[in-house]
Amino acid sequence: MPSPNALAEIGALIGDPGRANMLDALLDGRALTARELAECAGVAPQTASGHLAQLIDAGLVRMERQGRHRYHRLASAEVARLLEHVAQFVAGAGSTPRHSVRTGPRDLALRMARTCYDHFAGRLGVGIADALLARGYIELDADGGTVTDAGQDFLHGFGVAARLGKRPRRLFCRPCLDWSERRPHLAGALGIAIACRCFELEWVRRTSTRAVTITAAGQRGLRETFGISL
Amino acid sequence: MPSPNALAEIGALIGDPGRANMLDALLDGRALTARELAECAGVAPQTASGHLAQLIDAGLVRMERQGRHRYHRLASAEVARLLEHVAQFVAGAGSTPRHSVRTGPRDLALRMARTCYDHFAGRLGVGIADALLARGYIELDADGGTVTDAGQDFLHGFGVAARLGKRPRRLFCRPCLDWSERRPHLAGALGIAIACRCFELEWVRRTSTRAVTITAAGQRGLRETFGISL
DNA sequence: CGGACGCTACGGCCGCACCCGTAGCATGGG
DNA sequence: CCCATGCTACGGGTGCGGCCGTAGCGTCCG
Incomplete structure (x- = not known):
């Protein structure tokens, strides 16, 4: 069976x-x-x-x-995807939010910024996705997303082009619904590359848990590069 | 929590x-x-x-x-995706196939062709994906896939263009690993559209279970259109 | 309107498996 | 060489949850 x-x-x-x-x-x-x-x-x-x-x-x-x-x-990483996929289904995501949406007071740091195995989630992850979307660097729909030509240029300037390979064809980014923000963020090759680059620049730093802290340089860099202020 | x-x-x-x-x-x-x-x-x-x-x-x-x-x-449909995702992880997909790969003798029809909530799976689903890939109509990688310009023309000729909308931008197709074939097939908007069209043409017919039967017209149509012979 | 059908609500039985004792084996350090 | 450490292997206790009785309510046909 x-x-x-x-x-x-x-x-x-x-x-x-x-x-x-x-x-x-x-x-x-x-x-x-x-x-x-x-x-x-x-x-x-x-x-x-x-x-x-x-x-x-x-x-x-x-x-x-x-x-x-x-x-x-x-x-x-596929196992991590599965677990995140399962975690999304807490108490009927689409329909009536039965109990009033309980915001865990304990894990504010987790809701702000965390790693999702190999990419960012939380307000940081969603914020980056929103910024790239608003500026026309990526396009998303229910099934997936692609990087636009303008996005290719931007990513090259950000320093992640090498990590993504030099192939001329479009890059795919897998949208990954966030369990705290309930909105898509970027996983896949693009999400990995951006996260790696942020660690490389010391914009974010790992903690003892899944939460990550944003450094002073990160605050500045994220604002200048993505227009995000957390 | x-x-x-x-x-x-x-x-x-x-x-x-x-x-x-x-x-x-x-x-x-x-x-x-x-x-x-x-x-x-x-x-x-x-x-x-x-x-x-x-x-x-x-x-x-x-x-x-x-x-x-x-x-x-x-x-x-998202629930169906979750369940299929979970079902993929039967006994360590990647590593050593612990017990000899037990091919269920009972459900040959299921392995041949079945519906996966709203698209095709089994040898039929994988075969269609392979055909589109081999002819350069779609491009796939680990995170997702897109329809090429040639693919747009082909789909228009197949009669699913209307169902996919007339937007000029590229269409996304979500790869969905198959638990029987262990290879990706097409889900998402493209997978739905192709499945609907095949039912419309009466190439396939529903049975009492998840398995679908391929009609005589379907045998001929699949061979002529996709080069598939099951 | 009376009967039949389909489903849900409650109670007790039972079994699985989670949990932690103690014991035994492998590895590394003094 | 002996001891300390880290982990796994077995045993019995216990509690949660699935399973099916009977009872009760609402909905459709004759």
Whole structure:
């Protein structure tokens, strides 16, 4: 049975709160030990070990030994996409917002700017997408997006052209709906390239969590380059 | 808590075999009654009713009353995308195929040609994508795809141009990895338009399941138009 | 209007699997 | 060489949730 049981199998894997917390902790792309993940999930290390064995067996998580430590990370960016896709469906995205939209007071930093495995999300990610869209550098619709000729020039000036390859054909950028802003931001090759460049310029800096902080240089650079002021 | 519990909540919803079977039965886009879905899942009607209440509450399923019947269908095409996305991850797509790749002997018709909510999948869907790609009518990469100028002309001749709108800008087609063929096929606006046109021409016909049968006219048309012989 | 049908609401049963004890194995450092 | 560390392997306890009884309400036909 390929499809029906597969759905249930993967769903049950994601469905357990402990495993869900671990996967969420891994969403920034880092590699963590079983002990660290156990703390994230709020369970004992041996419990976490069992969960990790299941996740590895299903191909969602990859483990690599390094000395006497064993680091666990998501198996691929595709897994991160899947998890973000699932997280979008919290309580009927389209229809009636049943309970009043609960804005988590705790994670303001996460809502402001965070990494989504390999690109930016939150107000930072949405802001960049909006800026590129408003200036006619990209075009988006429900299925995907492309970089315009003017956008190619802009990206070249921003210093990400090399990272995107020199192929003359159009570049694709995958829109990725944001769970906090409920609006699309840029993933795919373009999203990766922009995020890498921002780290390179030290406009943003990683924290201990998925949230990223915007440096003073970043405030200035984002305003001058994209017209964003956070 | 927006993300972590959301992951677990939706995951647990998909994770139950009963609910997974119901969702799978709804993947072709039809609306079914609670009784029919109960039979699909192999549970009693009142059990199915409880499951459906949960799915509706979470916004995955929509219910509409019609006389004394209550029809249930997926809330949106986006839900169908999610379920297909989840189903792709059966047993580590990328790495080692743990058990020998079990080809379901039962569902040969499904592997050959089926609907994926609003577009074609299986060998039919992959074959169409391959044909368009080989003839230079579309371009694909990991993040998305576009229709070329030659492709625009071809689609116009095939009779789907009107359905896609007359806007001069490029059309986007979302690649959708197939769980049986493990290769991309066409979803999005383009995939929908092609599928609709094939039904219109009576090249394919719906069956009682998600599988579709290819008519004699379809065999001929697919061969002449796309060079596909199934 | 009476009967049949379709569905939902409540209660108890039961089983799965999550969870954490302790024990045992591999790796690295002193 | 011995000890410390990190992890996995088994065992039993427990709680959540699926499953199906019966009961009750609304909707359509004769």
